[in-house]
Amino acid sequence: MTISKLAAVATVVCGASLSPWLAAQEHDAHTAAGSAQEVKITDPTSVVLIVNRDSNDIAFMDIATRKIIGSVFLGNNVNPHMAMMSHDGRWVVTGGTRANKAYIIDVPTMTLVKEIPVDFAPEHLAFSPDGRYYYQGNPDGDSISVIDMVSLTEIKRIPGLVEPLNITFTPDGTKAYIGNYGAHWVGVIDVTRHELLKKIQIGEVPGVARLDPERYLGEIKGVSNASISNDGRYIYAADGDLGIVGVIDTRNDRVVKTIRVGADPWRAFMSHDGRYAITVNNGDETISVIDTAHNEVVATLEAGPDMTGVNFAAGKAFVISATSGFVYVYDMASLKPAGRIKIGVNLQLETATTDTADQTLYLASSTDHSIYVIDAETEAVERIANVGLYPWGTHIMESKDNYCH
Amino acid sequence: MSHVNRRLGLPPCVLLAALAVGSGHSIDDAGAQGVRDRTRPSYTRDSTVSESQAAELTLTLAPVARRTLQTWVRTAATLDAAGKTLTTCIGGPDAALIRAGQRVRAFPPDSKASIFQARVDRVAAQTDCVLVEATLSGTSNWDAARYVMEIIVDRGQFLAVPNEAIIEEGDRQIVYVEQHSGHYVPQELGTGLKGELYTEVLQGLSEGDQVVTLGSFFIDADYKLKAPDQGATSNAHQHH
Numbered sequence: 113m114t115i116s117k118l119a120a121v122a123t124v125v126c127g128a129s130l131s132p133w134l135a136a137q138e139h140d141a142h143t144a145a146g147s148a149q150e151v152k153i154t155d156p157t158s159v160v161l162i163v164n165r166d167s168n169d170i171a172f173m174d175i176a177t178r179k180i181i182g183s184v185f186l187g188n189n190v191n192p193h194m195a196m197m198s199h200d201g202r203w204v205v206t207g208g209t210r211a212n213k214a215y216i217i218d219v220p221t222m223t224l225v226k227e228i229p230v231d232f233a234p235e236h237l238a239f240s241p242d243g244r245y246y247y248q249g250n251p252d253g254d255s256i257s258v259i260d261m262v263s264l265t266e267i268k269r270i271p272g273l274v275e276p277l278n279i280t281f282t283p284d285g286t287k288a289y290i291g292n293y294g295a296h297w298v299g300v301i302d303v304t305r306h307e308l309l310k311k312i313q314i315g316e317v318p319g320v321a322r323l324d325p326e327r328y329l330g331e332i333k334g335v336s337n338a339s340i341s342n343d344g345r346y347i348y349a350a351d352g353d354l355g356i357v358g359v360i361d362t363r364n365d366r367v368v369k370t371i372r373v374g375a376d377p378w379r380a381f382m383s384h385d386g387r388y389a390i391t392v393n394n395g396d397e398t399i400s401v402i403d404t405a406h407n408e409v410v411a412t413l414e415a416g417p418d419m420t421g422v423n424f425a426a427g428k429a430f431v432i433s434a435t436s437g438f439v440y441v442y443d444m445a446s447l448k449p450a451g452r453i454k455i456g457v458n459l460q461l462e463t464a465t466t467d468t469a470d471q472t473l474y475l476a477s478s479t480d481h482s483i484y485v486i487d488a489e490t491e492a493v494e495r496i497a498n499v500g501l502y503p504w505g506t507h508i509m510e511s512k513d514n515y516c517h
Numbered sequence: 518m519s520h521v522n523r524r525l526g527l528p529p530c531v532l533l534a535a536l537a538v539g540s541g542h543s544i545d546d547a548g549a550q551g552v553r554d555r556t557r558p559s560y561t562r563d564s565t566v567s568e569s570q571a572a573e574l575t576l577t578l579a580p581v582a583r584r585t586l587q588t589w590v591r592t593a594a595t596l597d598a599a600g601k602t603l604t605t606c607i608g609g610p611d612a613a614l615i616r617a618g619q620r621v622r623a624f625p626p627d628s629k630a631s632i633f634q635a636r637v638d639r640v641a642a643q644t645d646c647v648l649v650e651a652t653l654s655g656t657s658n659w660d661a662a663r664y665v666m667e668i669i670v671d672r673g674q675f676l677a678v679p680n681e682a683i684i685e686e687g688d689r690q691i692v693y694v695e696q697h698s699g700h701y702v703p704q705e706l707g708t709g710l711k712g713e714l715y716t717e718v719l720q721g722l723s724e725g726d727q728v729v730t731l732g733s734f735f736i737d738a739d740y741k742l743k744a745p746d747q748g749a750t751s752n753a754h755q756h757h
Contacts, residue, residue, distance in 0.1 A: 149627065149661050191558070209558050218626060218663075225626040225665060226591075231685070233558050244609060252558070255685065262609050263591045264665075265713075271688045277553075293553055333551055352551065378552050394551050420552055434552075517552050 149221045152182060156201025156219050160465065160474050161507040162483060163195045163206065164500030170195050170206055170217060171500045173474075175467065175508075178485065178496055184217050184224050193235040194516035197509040199243045203261065207234030207248050214248045214257065216264055226264045230257035236516050238279040238288070240303060247288060247301075249276045256290065258306045268306045273299050278337040278379075278516075282344050282362055289338035289347050289360075291379070296334045298349050298358070300365055314351045314358035315370045337379035337515075341404060342386035348402070350377035350391050357391060357400075359407050369407045373400035381422035383429070383444060384470060384512045390429055392419035399431060399440075401447055411447040415440050420517040421463040425470045425488030432475065434461045439475070439486065453491050455484050465506040466513040473513075476503040577731035578695060579679050581722045586672040586712030590614060594623065594649075594666040600657045603635060603666055608646040615640050620669045621651045625661035633657055637668060677715035682728045683708070684737055692722070693729040693736050701729060701736055 153159060153172060159181065162171040168190040171183035186192060190208035197204050197219065204217040207230070214234060216226040231253025239246050239261075248257040256276055258268040275294030281287070281303065290299035296317050300310040314335060333352025338360075340347055347360035350373065357380055359369040375395025380402070382389050389402040392415065399419070401411040416433030423430045428450060431440040437459045443450040455461060455477065464475035464486075473486040483496040483503060505516045594605035603623055607615060621635035639650040651666065683706075684691045690708055693701040706721030722728070729736055 149625070149663060221626070221663075223626045225593075235556075253685070254687070260609075260611075262607060263589070263611055265589070265591060269685060271685055333553065336553065352553075376551055418552065418555075434555075517556055 149223070151220045152222045153220055156197055157468065157509045159508075160483070161195045161197065161204060162476065162499050162503050163192050163505045163507075165191050165193070165478070165502040165504040167501035168192065168208075169500055170204060171503075172222060173483065173496065173499065178494070180499060182222050183500060184222055186215050186224065187211060187227075190215075192504070194237060194505055195507050196237055196239060196246075196514065197507060198239055198246075198261065199241070201509055205237060205239075205246050205248075205259070207237055207250075209233050209235055212250075214246070214259055214266070216259075228257075228259060228264070228266050230259075230266060231255045231269060236278045238281055240281050240288075241283060241285040245303070245306075247279045247281075249279055249290070251275045251277060251293070254294075256301065270301060270306055270308055272308045274334070275332075277335075280338045280340050280347070282340070284344070287362070289340070289349075289362075291335040291337040291349065293334045293336050293352075294332050296332075296351055296354060298335055298338050298347065298360060310365055312349075312358075312360055312365055312367060314349050314367065315354045315356050317354070333376060339380040339382050339389060341382065346404070348380040348382070348389045348404075350380045352376045352378065352395075355393075355395070357389070357402060371402055371407060371409060373402070373409060374398040374412060378419060378517075381424075381429075381513075381515070384424045388444065388447075390422050390431075392422060392431060394419055399429075399442070401442075413442060413447075413449055416452070420461070421513075421515055423464050423466045423473050423513045425466050425473060428488060430464070430473060430486070430488070432461050432464060437461065441491065451491075453486065453493060455493060456480070462503065463505045463515060463517050464513070465508045465511045467508055468510050468512075470512075474506045474508070476506050478502045478504060577729070578727045579682065579730045581676065581678055581718060581724055581726040581728060583674050583724070584677045584715050586675050586677060586710055586715055586717060588614060588670045588672055589713045590668040590670060592666050592668075594651070594664045596657060596662055596664055601653055603651045603653065603664055605649050605666055606643060606646040607649055612647040614670045615647055615649055615668060616670075619671075622667040622669070623651070623653065623664045625657075625659045625664055627661065628659060631659065633664075635666075672710060672712060675710060675715075675717040676722075676724060677712070677717050678706075678722065678728050679730050680711070680714060680716055682730045682733055683716060684733055691737070693733050694722070695727040695729070703737070 160173040169183040169185045172181045174181050189210050191210040192206040193209045195206040206215050214228040214230050218225045231250030233252035234248050234250050237248045246259040254273050256270040257266050260267045274292040276290045277293045278291045280289045288301040297311040297313045302309045335349045335351050338347045338349050349358045357371045358367045361368045373391045374393025377391035377393045380389040380391050391400045399413050399415045400409050403410045416436045418434040420434045421432045429442040437456050439453040441450040459477050460479040462476040462478050464473045475484040483499050485494045507514050590611045592605045594603040619637045622632050624632045634654045635651040637651045641648040682692045689705050691703050694704045707719040709717035709719045
């Protein structure tokens with residue numbers, strides 16, 4: 113089958129039009145006198161990525177049909193942790209925690225094109241806004257690997273971090289903020305030079321909370337993520353040990369306020385309209401709702417154990433309670449609990465992504481190797497089984513809820 | 518379950534941390550078994566190297582010498598209908614490195630073993646990138662339009678060590694240098710240009726020094742296990 117015919121068929125199946133880049137690629141394929149690779153995905157926004165930790169692959173599920181189109185095997189004992197699609201939909205990148213490598217997948221052909229050695233135990237990652245760089249966090253190497261997406265090489269390794277978990281770029285792409293879970297500070301990276309510019313302490317660190325990360329890494333619960341406001345002005349950094357959220361002004365990189373939340377906040381999740389930041393507090397099984405206009409907690413609500421994430425859709429917040437088998441629901445207009453959705457029993461729920469219409473959630477459930485599709489409006493749940501072994505997370509291009517744990 | 522019992526079940530440091538912070542919250546089992554406790558890969562934290570394992574290592578040494586450093590500019594390219602000419606557009610700092618005549622390796626992403634040789638024969642500046650055309654030395658028989666292209670850029674001669682000899686340690690870079698047979702010491706070095714295979718040495722090593730390449734991590738681990746409280750660069754270490 114020629115590329116043009118296949119692309120046309122796939123376009124009809126996926127019900128979407130070709131992006132300019134894919135159209136250009138199709139044109140390139142025409143010029144190659146039929147010697148092209150098979151294009152399997154014509155519209156990168158039409159698929160959900162599923163990170164299968166134990167089958168060591170990234171699976172692609174078609175959103176319209178909820179069928180697995182295919183998967184890309186990365187290698188034995190790779191253990192991918194998080195995957196993300198580049199802003200143009202051309203690449204999918206993932207870090208193999210056990211292989212100490214970054215992996216680059218060509219989306220249209222679903223082909224692994226590059227393995228890049230990085231530092232120890234790569235987990236979370238992010239693309240710079242212009243798509244030029246992919247920052248791969250290496251928590252056990254205490255570093256960030258800078259991958260150049262033109263040359264597909266690691267062009268620099270930024271040291272000096274402490275169990276760096278998540279990476280947040282400013283909208284203008286000049287800086288990146290790093291959550292250090294093994295410490296109580298946020299790292300600021302100069303993206304032009306790829307250098308650690310500054311360490312911003314989130315709050316006063318008393319007594320034994322001031323542990324030496326070198327010796328007590330596993331006992332420190334620091335900052336897992338620097339969550340950014342919609343306008344890029346403020347960073348909300350929750351600190352687990354301190355039970356606070358530090359608000360950082362990105363203009364001068366100073367903490368302008370600390371907000372007391374519940375015990376052991378995992379991280380702050382930003383509502384899509386930017387009005388609220390929600391922390392999930394695993395120490396006391398609550399969530400704290402922060403009004404970002406006034407930077408104060410406006411609601412503290414009961415939740416479940418072992419919360420891993422929050423998704424926003426249909427005017428609600430969906431809070432994943434990993435070990436209870438429930439997703440807790442909150443009405444974002446009244447800021448009150450709105451029930452909970454029973455996903456199942458004896459499950460280990462991981463994280464979810466939300467579609468770009470803010471209508472549907474795709475929740476990874478590792479122990480039964482399934483994805484649960486949740487209709488945010490009706491709260492109906494559909495199980496998609498056998499997506500791969502131990503699905504750890506999901507991702508949709510341009511979703512506002514693309515995160516990992 | 519009472520909060521008191523939950524607290525008593527915590528490691529002392531966590532309890533003290535909670536008291537010291539004075540948050541007024543109780544921390545229960547769920548807090549102690551936080552998200553990160555489950556997601557953190559434990560297998561990379563508890564690996565140890567015994568003396569017998571270290572003794573079985575076959576170490577590889579390489580001399581510090583002047584070498585040609587290369588940068589390999591990798592990009593995707595399209596093969597023309599004749600199966601002869603690869604075309605791509607390269608942006609950013611890499612664009613300035615490309616010259617006509619440079620050697621190129623090219624292969625389809627699906628290829629497991631076939632690598633085609635080529636040369637850059639045309640470089641033309643565009644608005645936002647540099648248009649590069651390379652001609653294959655033979656004709657590709659692969660049924661593929663898109664190729665991965667590696668343009669090999671020679672950066673010049675530098676005093677250099679193999680990349681695999683360098684251990685990143687915080688913001689320092691360490692190599693293990695052979696003092697005499699069987700004895701290795703860690704040496705901090707300053708580096709310059711990082712090539713694909715070798716890294717320029719600015720300070721810390723002299724031409725002719727022998728550095729450990731294969732096995733350096735094991736020596737490093739062994740060194741730290743035996744001398745946990747000593748400075749990483751201050752004491753000689755004997756390894757057999």
